[in-house]
């Protein structure tokens with residue numbers, strides 16, 4: 001599991017995907033409500049499209065996610 005600055009998370013996520021290594025990341029997002037209401041902590045899902053965007057709420061679903069599931 002990774003914890004750290006976003007550029008490092010992106011780099012390790014990319015490396016893990018290239019080497020087919022399971023990887024979990026802990027995301028740090030600003031949280032206003034902590035209840036899944038304000039969308040301030042939303043992080044795009046990896047498989048969502050621009051036409052149909054989907055998001056995780058870090059406050060409800062995280063902060064730890066499978067790296068392959070999030071678009072960071």
Ligand code: FES
Nearest residue numbers: 034036037039059
């Ligand atoms: S902090 Fe408001 S939705 Fe997550």
